[in-house]
Amino acid sequence: MHMPSPGLPSVESRPNAGKWPRALQIALRWRLPHPRFIRLPAPLLAPWPALMVPALLLVSGSAAADTPAPFTLGDALTRYWIAVVGGATVLVLLVGLTSRTLQLNQQLSRANARLEQRQQLILDSVAEGIYGIDRDGRTTFANKAMERMSGWRAAEIIGQNSHELLHHTRPDGEPHPQETCPVHATCMDSQPRFVDDDVFWRRDGTSFPVEYSVTPLLGERGETIGSVVVFRNIAERRRQAERIRQYEVEQAHNMRLSTLGEMASGIAHELNQPLTAITTNARACIRLIEAGRSDAEHCIQIVSKIAAQAERAGEVIRHIRSFVRKELPEVAPVAVAEMFETVMVLLGADARRASVVLTQRISADVDQVLAQRTQIEQVLLNLARNAIEAMAEQIGERRVLLLARRQGSMVEFRVVDTGPGLGQGSPEYLFEAFVTTKPQGLGVGLSISAGIVEAHGGRLRADSTPGIGATFYFSLPCASNAGAETMAVTTADSEKPEKEAVQSMAATVDSAGDRA
Amino acid sequence: MNEEPTVFIVDDDNEVRESIALLMDSVGLPSASFDSAWAYLNCFDPMRPGCLVLDVRMRQMSGLELQERLAEEPIHPPIIIITGHGDVPMAVRAVKNGAVDFIEKPFNDQTLLDAVQRAIDIDAERRGHAAELANIQERLERLTKREREVLEQIIDGKRNKVIAADLGISQSTVEAHRAKVMEKLQARSLSELMRLMLATDTDTARSRDSA
Ligand SMILES: Nc1ncnc2c1ncn2[C@@H]1O[C@H](COP(=O)(O)OP(=O)(O)O)[C@@H](O)[C@H]1O
Ligand SMILES: [Mg+2]
Numbered sequence: 094m095h096m097p098s099p100g101l102p103s104v105e106s107r108p109n110a111g112k113w114p115r116a117l118q119i120a121l122r123w124r125l126p127h128p129r130f131i132r133l134p135a136p137l138l139a140p141w142p143a144l145m146v147p148a149l150l151l152v153s154g155s156a157a158a159d160t161p162a163p164f165t166l167g168d169a170l171t172r173y174w175i176a177v178v179g180g181a182t183v184l185v186l187l188v189g190l191t192s193r194t195l196q197l198n199q200q201l202s203r204a205n206a207r208l209e210q211r212q213q214l215i216l217d218s219v220a221e222g223i224y225g226i227d228r229d230g231r232t233t234f235a236n237k238a239m240e241r242m243s244g245w246r247a248a249e250i251i252g253q254n255s256h257e258l259l260h261h262t263r264p265d266g267e268p269h270p271q272e273t274c275p276v277h278a279t280c281m282d283s284q285p286r287f288v289d290d291d292v293f294w295r296r297d298g299t300s301f302p303v304e305y306s307v308t309p310l311l312g313e314r315g316e317t318i319g320s321v322v323v324f325r326n327i328a329e330r331r332r333q334a335e336r337i338r339q340y341e342v343e344q345a346h347n348m349r350l351s352t353l354g355e356m357a358s359g360i361a362h363e364l365n366q367p368l369t370a371i372t373t374n375a376r377a378c379i380r381l382i383e384a385g386r387s388d389a390e391h392c393i394q395i396v397s398k399i400a401a402q403a404e405r406a407g408e409v410i411r412h413i414r415s416f417v418r419k420e421l422p423e424v425a426p427v428a429v430a431e432m433f434e435t436v437m438v439l440l441g442a443d444a445r446r447a448s449v450v451l452t453q454r455i456s457a458d459v460d461q462v463l464a465q466r467t468q469i470e471q472v473l474l475n476l477a478r479n480a481i482e483a484m485a486e487q488i489g490e491r492r493v494l495l496l497a498r499r500q501g502s503m504v505e506f507r508v509v510d511t512g513p514g515l516g517q518g519s520p521e522y523l524f525e526a527f528v529t530t531k532p533q534g535l536g537v538g539l540s541i542s543a544g545i546v547e548a549h550g551g552r553l554r555a556d557s558t559p560g561i562g563a564t565f566y567f568s569l570p571c572a573s574n575a576g577a578e579t580m581a582v583t584t585a586d587s588e589k590p591e592k593e594a595v596q597s598m599a600a601t602v603d604s605a606g607d608r609a
Numbered sequence: 610m611n612e613e614p615t616v617f618i619v620d621d622d623n624e625v626r627e628s629i630a631l632l633m634d635s636v637g638l639p640s641a642s643f644d645s646a647w648a649y650l651n652c653f654d655p656m657r658p659g660c661l662v663l664d665v666r667m668r669q670m671s672g673l674e675l676q677e678r679l680a681e682e683p684i685h686p687p688i689i690i691i692t693g694h695g696d697v698p699m700a701v702r703a704v705k706n707g708a709v710d711f712i713e714k715p716f717n718d719q720t721l722l723d724a725v726q727r728a729i730d731i732d733a734e735r736r737g738h739a740a741e742l743a744n745i746q747e748r749l750e751r752l753t754k755r756e757r758e759v760l761e762q763i764i765d766g767k768r769n770k771v772i773a774a775d776l777g778i779s780q781s782t783v784e785a786h787r788a789k790v791m792e793k794l795q796a797r798s799l800s801e802l803m804r805l806m807l808a809t810d811t812d813t814a815r816s817r818d819s820a
Contacts, residue, residue: 365715369714370627376635377628442693445668448669448671
């Protein structure tokens with residue numbers, strides 16, 4: 094009689110229900126089974142032709158029977174009047190019933206049309222694009238938002254294969270076969286799906302980024318007869334996210350520029366040393382040659398030194414450049430030694446000026462970590478500068494040690510100093526922005542550092558023993574075998590008692606002292 | 610005293626230190642290098658003439674601290690301070706404390722060599738002066754008490770007659786003392802005697818200032 098009505102599973106049972114707006118949930122609820130045309134019971138319809146036959150026979154029979162004795166209509170009426178009256182009554186009743194049935198049917202279909210219209214209105218009022226497909230992938234319905242976003246009119250695509258119209262090509266431009274299409278897969282296995290990164294294609298051949306959910310459409314007997322796709326254009330959200338990301342890149346970059354600015358004089362000194370050696374060697378070499386007091390071998394020796402010093406200066410420049418480079422916020426394998434080197438180069442002169450011995454130690458089993466290089470360099474610089482600054486007033490040993498050691502699949506970084514320690518109270522307090530004890534301090538170094546470490550999935554921690562020193566530490570995953578065990582190690586490590594940490598710090602300070 | 614002047618180089622940057630030593634060698638100046646203030650102090654010999662090229666910014670003991678320690682010695686080589694970027698205030702302090710020069714890194718070779726030459730001259734002068742002073746002092750020691758009294762009167766510009774009256778002795782005795790003083794101080798004329806005495810005077814004045 095008509096299409097089997099789609100029976101959607103109840104909204105609450107859908108795993109992705111929460112992702113969609115209320116209006117849509119209502120819309121889906123409204124798509125209850127279509128009310129049916131009422132079928133008249135067979136026995137009521139059946140007698141209708143059956144009764145007509147005797148009635149006609151009755152009429153023709155009266156004509157055929159007048160040969161033996163005239164049997165008039167009057168006779169017939171007198172003899173069969175009961176039957177005639179009965180027949181007529183039945184006839185009238187039947188006519189009445191039939192017209193009533195037709196009328197009811199008409200009312201129902203009007204109600205049905207109203208309902209469908211209402212469903213359509215609700216579907217159309219939803220901002221998400223919604224369309225249904227049958228098991229063969231043919232579009233069964235589409236809402237206004239879908240029309241608007243795809244550029245197709247519903248009438249044009251109903252009955253057409255939706256995958257071929259909307260979903261034919263992947264974001265990377267590769268063809269997208271229907272067999273691997275999640276929408277299609279849901280038709281097959283009745284599993285709802287959610288895809289947050291895909292593209293749909295418009296009528297004009299352009300594409301737009303979408304996220305969508307696919308829900309199986311169940312038939313009367315619970316069998317899957319298709320699926321419903323609800324999708325959103327996420328281009329604007331993407332742009333927003335991109336803008337935020339861009340902003341964060343800018344912020345981080347500006348931070349590094351300002352850090353570098355604060356260290357400019359130290360860095361200039363770091364460049365001055367090789368430059369001084371270069372010019373002095375070169376001039377001396379010229380004088381020796383002019384005085385005829387130099388042979389080729391000696392000259393080569395001097396010029397080699399000059400070259401080595403030029404390379405030393407170049408190295409400083411390289412570290413500066415990589416540190417101020419704008420970096421996409423993406424983690425990549427980075428050599429720990431490289432990052433420590435940057436800190437040593439950029440901070441070496443400042444340490445010297447403050448009479449601080451800055452050293453580094455990397456365990457043999459430590460190589461690369463997964464990190465945003467400049468960000469972690471920023472953290473190490475912040476921590477090492479704090480350590481140097483903390484010892485400014487101090488009489489006695491002034492040491493800062495950069496440590497990296499393996500802990501399972503993680504590498505633990507430590508910045509250890511022999512300063513006065515962190516004073517009373519929770520070190521976490523120092524991680525808040527604008528907390529400083531320095532007259533010229535901004536109090537942002539630690540809060541920025543803690544933020545960066547957090548963005549790397551770790552936590553910046555601090556320990557200190559008054560009069561002995563402070564240690565700041567955090568962990569990053571190894572680049573080589575960052576795996577499932579990573580998590581286990583981090584949590585185990587994070588439960589390491591404070592006391593033990595202090596002891597190990599004291600031990601590192603001691604051993605650092607022993608070494609020098 | 611007749612030892613050749615040496616350029617003492619104290620800088621904890623190996624490359625810079627070696628390059629300065631090479632520069633000195635290129636003009637035929639002997640040099641001695643030290644990688645820390647301590648190393649220099651350990652080998653310090655006040656009798657060796659020369660000058661000190663000193664990096665102001667070093668680990669452990671800074672150039673300024675070394676300068677302070679040397680100031681306690683009776684004589685030390687004149688100091689040329691080498692400064693890096695942004696160390697000018699330190700250099701100014703060093704000069705106030707008696708450094709003869711300061712030079713900013715990276716420097717022109719001639720600038721450094723000129724400074725070194727000046728410093729060596731100053732050292733020689735100081736040492737020569739010191740030697741002369743010691744010499745005069747030694748001669749002064751030989752004077753008797755009375756001869757000293759007469760000498761002081763002579764320096765004050767008094768005539769023999771006045772001196773005789775002041776000291777209550779005869780004019781001829783004054784004459785005799787005067788001749789003895791001239792002889793013992795090896796002064797041939799009054800003006801020479803005056804110059805000798807002036808030298809000792811300015812020296813006492815100078816040592817009073819620096820104390
Ligand atoms: N290694 C350290 N030793 C002692 N105190 C420290 C150390 N590192 C940080 N602090 C304390 O934490 C405060 C906040 O540091 P930070 O956020 O870097 O800001 P700022 O360095 O501008 O003061 C510092 O003022 C100092 O009191
Ligand atoms: Mg700080």
